[in-house]
Amino acid sequence: xxxxxxxxxxxxxxxxxxxxxxxxxxxxxxxxxxxxxxxxxxxxxxxxxxxxxxxxxxxxxxxxxxxxxxxxxxxxxxxxxxxxxxxxxxxxxxxxxxxxxxxxxxxxxxxxxxxxxxxxxxxxxxxxxxxxxxxxxxxxxxxxxxxxxxxxxxxxxxxxxxxxxxxxxxxxxxxxxxxxxxxxxxxxxxxxxxxxxxxxxxxx
Amino acid sequence: xxxxxxxxxxxxxxxxxxxxxxxxxxxxxxxxxxxxxxxxxxxxxxxxxxxxxxxxxxxxxxxxxxxxxxxxxxxxxxxxxxxxxxxxxxxxxxxxxxxxxxxxxxxxxxxxxxxxxxxxxxxxxxxxxxxxxxxxxxxxxxxxxxxxxxxxxxxxxxxxxxxxxxxxxxxxxxxxxxxxxxxxxxxxxxxxxxxxxxxxxxxxxxxxxxxxxxxxxxxxxxxxxxxxxxxxxxxxxxxxxxxxxxxxxxxxxxxxxxxxxxxxxxxxxxxxxxxxxxxxxxxxxxxxxxxxxxxxxxxxxxxxxxxxxxxxxxxxxxxxxxxxxxxxxxxxxxxxxxxxxxxxxxxxxxxxxxxxxxxxxxxxxxxxxxxxxxxxxxxxxxxxxxxxxxxxxxxxxxxxxxxxxxxxxxxxxxxxxxxxxxxxxxxxxxxxxxxxxxxxxxxxxxxxxxxxxxxxxxxxxxxxxxxxxxxxxxxxxxxxxxxxxxxxxxxxxxxxxxxxxxxxxxxxxxxxxxxxxxxxxxxxxxxxxxxxxxxxxxxxxxxxxxxxxxxxxxxxxxxxxxxxxxxxxxxxxxxxxxxxxxxxxxxxxxxxxxxxxxxxxxxxxxxxxxxxxxxxxxxxxxxxxxxxxxxxxxxxxxxxxx
Amino acid sequence: xxxxxxxxxxxxxxxxxxxxxxxxxxxxxxxxxxxxxxxxxxxxxxxxxxxxxxxxxxxxxxxxxxxxxxxxxxxxxxxxxxxxxxxxxxxxxxxxxxxxxxxxxxxxxxxxxxxxxxxxxxxxxxxxxxxxxxxxxxxxxxxxxxxxxx
Numbered sequence: 001x002x003x004x005x006x007x008x009x010x011x012x013x014x015x016x017x018x019x020x021x022x023x024x025x026x027x028x029x030x031x032x033x034x035x036x037x038x039x040x041x042x043x044x045x046x047x048x049x050x051x052x053x054x055x056x057x058x059x060x061x062x063x064x065x066x067x068x069x070x071x072x073x074x075x076x077x078x079x080x081x082x083x084x085x086x087x088x089x090x091x092x093x094x095x096x097x098x099x100x101x102x103x104x105x106x107x108x109x110x111x112x113x114x115x116x117x118x119x120x121x122x123x124x125x126x127x128x129x130x131x132x133x134x135x136x137x138x139x140x141x142x143x144x145x146x147x148x149x150x151x152x153x154x155x156x157x158x159x160x161x162x163x164x165x166x167x168x169x170x171x172x173x174x175x176x177x178x179x180x181x182x183x184x185x186x187x188x189x190x191x192x193x194x195x196x197x198x199x200x201x202x203x204x
Numbered sequence: 205x206x207x208x209x210x211x212x213x214x215x216x217x218x219x220x221x222x223x224x225x226x227x228x229x230x231x232x233x234x235x236x237x238x239x240x241x242x243x244x245x246x247x248x249x250x251x252x253x254x255x256x257x258x259x260x261x262x263x264x265x266x267x268x269x270x271x272x273x274x275x276x277x278x279x280x281x282x283x284x285x286x287x288x289x290x291x292x293x294x295x296x297x298x299x300x301x302x303x304x305x306x307x308x309x310x311x312x313x314x315x316x317x318x319x320x321x322x323x324x325x326x327x328x329x330x331x332x333x334x335x336x337x338x339x340x341x342x343x344x345x346x347x348x349x350x351x352x353x354x355x356x357x358x359x360x361x362x363x364x365x366x367x368x369x370x371x372x373x374x375x376x377x378x379x380x381x382x383x384x385x386x387x388x389x390x391x392x393x394x395x396x397x398x399x400x401x402x403x404x405x406x407x408x409x410x411x412x413x414x415x416x417x418x419x420x421x422x423x424x425x426x427x428x429x430x431x432x433x434x435x436x437x438x439x440x441x442x443x444x445x446x447x448x449x450x451x452x453x454x455x456x457x458x459x460x461x462x463x464x465x466x467x468x469x470x471x472x473x474x475x476x477x478x479x480x481x482x483x484x485x486x487x488x489x490x491x492x493x494x495x496x497x498x499x500x501x502x503x504x505x506x507x508x509x510x511x512x513x514x515x516x517x518x519x520x521x522x523x524x525x526x527x528x529x530x531x532x533x534x535x536x537x538x539x540x541x542x543x544x545x546x547x548x549x550x551x552x553x554x555x556x557x558x559x560x561x562x563x564x565x566x567x568x569x570x571x572x573x574x575x576x577x578x579x580x581x582x583x584x585x586x587x588x589x590x591x592x593x594x595x596x597x598x599x600x601x602x603x604x605x606x607x608x609x610x611x612x613x614x615x616x617x618x619x620x621x622x623x624x625x626x627x628x629x630x631x632x633x634x635x636x637x638x639x640x641x642x643x644x645x646x647x648x649x650x651x652x653x654x655x656x657x658x659x660x661x662x663x664x665x666x667x668x669x670x671x672x673x674x675x676x677x678x679x680x681x682x683x684x685x686x687x688x689x690x691x692x693x694x695x696x697x698x699x700x701x702x703x704x705x706x707x708x709x710x711x712x713x714x715x716x717x718x719x720x721x722x723x724x725x726x727x728x729x730x731x732x733x734x735x736x737x738x739x740x741x742x743x744x745x746x747x748x749x750x751x752x753x754x755x756x757x758x759x760x761x762x763x764x765x766x767x768x769x770x771x772x773x774x775x776x777x778x779x780x781x782x783x784x785x786x787x788x789x790x791x792x793x794x795x796x797x798x799x800x801x802x803x804x805x806x807x808x809x810x811x812x813x814x815x816x817x818x819x820x821x822x823x824x825x826x827x828x829x830x831x832x833x834x835x836x837x838x839x840x841x842x843x844x845x846x
Numbered sequence: 847x848x849x850x851x852x853x854x855x856x857x858x859x860x861x862x863x864x865x866x867x868x869x870x871x872x873x874x875x876x877x878x879x880x881x882x883x884x885x886x887x888x889x890x891x892x893x894x895x896x897x898x899x900x901x902x903x904x905x906x907x908x909x910x911x912x913x914x915x916x917x918x919x920x921x922x923x924x925x926x927x928x929x930x931x932x933x934x935x936x937x938x939x940x941x942x943x944x945x946x947x948x949x950x951x952x953x954x955x956x957x958x959x960x961x962x963x964x965x966x967x968x969x970x971x972x973x974x975x976x977x978x979x980x981x982x983x984x985x986x987x988x989x990x991x992x993x994x995x996x
Contacts, residue, residue, distance in 0.1 A: 048682055051722050067527045086721055097687075144897065145895075145897025149522070150674075150678040150679070152676075156900065238966055239965070424928075425967050462871060503870070504909075505907065519864050520865060520867055522906075583929060622925075784986075
């Protein structure tokens, strides 16, 4: 695999062909904020927090660094007025769902995001997809998935699978930035009738 | 039907079919497109067949249901050949007369002809009707001549000769160069040069390669692709096969929206018949080129009209778009090079091959070549499909062809480009249609939807409407689109309900920037366009809604009241009887009064009040006058005042 | 729903996972809705995870996970129909049937859906009931049209 030279925040970075801009930045010790990214999972590109300014062949545009493949001679800026402004807006939109999330609050401080800019939304899932993707790609159990689309999109457990697998696993729980996952799990438990077999096992 | 094994054999078969029929044999062509069927065309077709049988004319006269010719406002449309006499709004009761008078005695049935609303002139032939006369119907013109369920009709008009020429006389590269020279740009909305897209796939590593027809046509108000796919499916199949040959693909997919069952049916029959003749399958026309096509139905998702989402749907998944940093003509369906083009784009290919790139480029402007089909709908006299050369001014389409705004109303805006496009006001009507010209003015040509709006349309509501549409159709994966539009919709809905406040417009503009810069796909990136274009050209309406709680178009329900003017009301009881909420009090010779508490703002009273009284008024931004006292409510008839 | 019919549909599409949506469309057309058991059978035979089927069955609006009424009312709310007053027709139909889009009434008589464009824009506002298109609808006409359905 050939080597690709690019500039990130003024620094010369050597990257391998096939790397994403995010990977190249991290390898050079440059940090870019992310929410939906996880080293064990395929890049997802949903939160759009990792956007950067990319200058190439005289044109400047905003790209999503976790999915953008490195190209030679591109100039990347991980912070700029526009990047910061959009990151702030993205955080404010997410804070409308999960104002108490520690991860969001830390990022909000960095970008001056206002927790109360938007009215609070009833669902606190921010659709980072970490739980769904982890269960599908790492555990390969597919116990939790997405339902619906657009503003009605939510996560949902498959009761038949979750009742067998989740009690002893719960590896996705610490991944959730907002604890919406835990809430969904508790809801699913409450709605299953008869109660899942694992509880009966535990009672033995 | 036996298999045709070479271009020479094709010409022989074609001549055989042509010679079987006397070109002067009368043929009754009735449009069997979805629009006319909805207007009762099936009954008309059945009536013609029954009448022909009854009059013993089955051997002398052909009757066929044909593809959609586009004049949907006046359907069911019937054209009698060979004279090309065109009858509009034909009912089953008219059929016996048409058969006796026109088919047998070559006499015209006057009352079924087109009448020009201004001059009163009648038009006998299809070509004389102003709606058709001002069009250049290269792609859609053949629809009325063919029965889409019969491949022989397509052969009669020269069908599959482009494919024969391609496979026997041209190399794949020559086909590519011809399409590039013609500068055929995608007709689905993106306007990307097809030749360049094809070349990219041809040169990309990876097998197998795929060609795909995007027949999802999600833009509400657009039905061009429906007419082409339903009415002339072979033109699309032929174009697709030629494209596959140029790229080196052997498998094709047609993704049709399931809301078009007739198009699914007709293209499935067409594929079967093409296979029987050997135009699809192995060793097509003896060339050694193999190509198969499969039909996939959509399942009700606008986002699947986006090319990467469509490919994801073809893979049997939820239609979430993918990032396009690596283009799908290099990494597409199943990660392989895939060329996806719109129905109309593919339908233009046989014309380019048969007539040459130079013929194609004589139509249009420097950057937008050829013709384009538009669906002209909304508040317009002649609703239907219009095909004109690129570069035609919007004004010509709306007034010369469309016949202007009905009901004596004033033109307000034309919305082009579907939910990704924008609204253009009267001052910009001299703009020519094309890929680039409308974009500069804040809209876009898009797939060809052209929705005309008059003085009664509220532009803030238009922006709200599109945002509502997009929030439901968004795949929901990325934050700028899902969350950004969620908030934009909330703000715009509040504005239309009189709850707008200072700072709303600025916040909407910031949310727009986030979507344009950071959304995952074109749906998200273009989602702010309806808002931005209406703000640009109709800012006063936004300000009236926010500052004065007034809807200038008198349309937003929460901001209007229906009021019956006591000086004009003649107590005819029309509105009282028809009010679905029983909100009108009054009686014979008692002035009618709307109870504002019960009124649901359905507008029925406004519509049924006789024109000569014109007593119902819409009020906005000011309080409704209180009801006049009971004593004053009795009408004293003028005749009794003698 | 008869398991045999589900298997026939799956076999018609060669048990191909990429034809999942086509399989579900056929089951929906046959049964008017997608029962859980049908989805489980599809998951089993096509070897696809239930989460994928669940996502698809809720992502695409052609599918219903609940039983539908005897008569399907589809009101077009595409732009051309909207501009000609489709929202007022929708409001009136909602009032007459007592249900909102996506719902079915308690007698399982009517199911109401909005649709984004049936391609009959010249006849807007358009209401499709059980496949029959009623064009040029107005609030005042809806009661008469609905009366014909029992």
